Amino acid sequence: xxxxxxxxxxNVTDLTxxxxxxxxxxxxxxxxxxxxxxxxxxxxVDGSRGQEMTVTGSESNYCFTGLNPDTxxxxxxxxxxxxxxxxxxxxxxxxxIKPTEQPxxxx
Numbered sequence: 375x376x377x378x379x380x381x382x383x384x385n386v387t388d389l390t391x392x393x394x395x396x397x398x399x400x401x402x403x404x405x406x407x408x409x410x411x412x413x414x415x416x417x418x419v420d421g422s423r424g425q426e427m428t429v430t431g432s433e434s435n436y437c438f439t440g441l442n443p444d445t446x447x448x449x450x451x452x453x454x455x456x457x458x459x460x461x462x463x464x465x466x467x468x469x470x471i472k473p474t475e476q477p478x479x480x481x
Contacts, residue, residue, distance in 0.1 A: 383460070384406065384408065384409075384453040384455065384458060384459070384460025384461070385406070385453060385460045385462075385463050386403040386406055386412070386451045386453055386463050387463075388403060388404040389401060389402075389403045389449075389451055389463050389464075389465045390402055390465065391449070391465055391467040393437065394468075394470060395469065395470055396441075396443040396444070396469050396470040396471065396472040396473070397439065397440060397442070397443060397472075398437060398439045398440075398441055398469075399437070399438060399441070399447075399449075399467050399469060400435060400436065400437040400438070401414075401436055401437075401438075401449050401451070401465065402434055402435035402436075403434055403451055403463070404434070405432075405434045406431075406453045406460075408455050409431040409454060409455065410430075410431045410455055410456055411428050411429065411430055411431050412428065412429050412430075412431065412433065412451055412452065412453060412454060413426070413427075413428050413452040413454055413459065414426065414428070414429060414436055414449065414450070414451055414452075415448075415449070415450040415452075416438050416441075416447055416448070416449050416450075417447065417448050417450075418442070418445055418446065418447055418448075419446040419447065419448055419466070420445075420446075424447075425438065425440075428454070431454075442469065443469050443470060443471055443472035444469060444470065444471045444472070445468065445469050446466060446467075446468045447466065447467055447468070447469070448464050448466050449464065449465050449467065450462040450463065450464040451463050451464075
């Protein structure tokens with residue numbers, strides 16, 4: 375038979391980042407058929423306080439906001455089933471440098 379073991383690999387695949395800005399970026403992943411929800415963690419690599427949230431199993435992307443510019447972050451996605459949580463899958467992304475605001479020139 376094809377399935378020799380009953381081990382269910384509870385991890386998302388194809389985790390990628392997109393729409394990277396200076397205070398935001400988004401992640402997307404291939405949905406896991408067993409997931410009832412996903413736990414998402416975002417942590418600056420410098421060890422400062424991050425954010426954590428849970429989205430439903432029908433979601434396969436999320437946009438983090440309120441981030442610091444020019445900062446490296448680690449985004450981690452955990453598959454959750456009613457009684458298990460899988461291993462986290464992580465991806466690093468750096469936010470952009472904030473553009474300097476040009477003063478308005480009134481002519």
